[in-house]
Amino acid sequence: DGGITQSPKYLFRKEGQNVTLSCEQNLNHDAMYWYRQDPGQGLRLIYYSQIVNDFQKGDIAEGYSVSREKKESFPLTVTSAQKNPTAFYLCASEPSGANVLTFGAGSRLTVL
């Protein structure tokens, strides 16, 4: 079945550690996105990529980094520079220009 797979589903980290969240899609979608979701805040865009080897900052990119070496993969690294990293992270993809996002199941990061 085609879809988006995020892993891990739950992740705990200590302050000062970098962590990488995985996002893989087999939908052959060109564009991929990372959102952060906090209670009462809705979805906020972190980074997005319209094509391999290219990505742009979203509204809250500080403290995060991404790469897009393959069409299928768009990993997100939450760095130690992110001051409030505890959140639910959602990856999404869409065919180029379609504007209908398909979301993964999310990864919940908790900083201890």
Next chain:
Amino acid sequence: GESVGLHLPTLSVQEGDNSIINCAYSNSASDYFIWYKQESGKGPQFIIDIRSNMDKRQGQRVTVLLNKTVKHLSLQIAATQPGDSAVYFCAGLLGGGADGLTFGKGTHLIIQP
């Protein structure tokens, strides 16, 4: 700046009743809106979309209404069922859509037996 927002953070309805979830947007250049449903611990799922050249669109038990005059859209769910319990987001393609969809904050629909 452009924004999309929901009117109520929480909506409680009786099972079997119709639910209406409202959303407003601030940019007249928007031309496309989507409603997503997010169940607890899961990613959002597409429910229905509507383009600005339409006033109404119907799906299975759901209807989206778009009022461009007052920049308002609503999601109506008929005969609400326990499985409808979720957070509902409206999202819009605002300001030309250069940065993709803009999401509202979500309304948590609670179904009472």
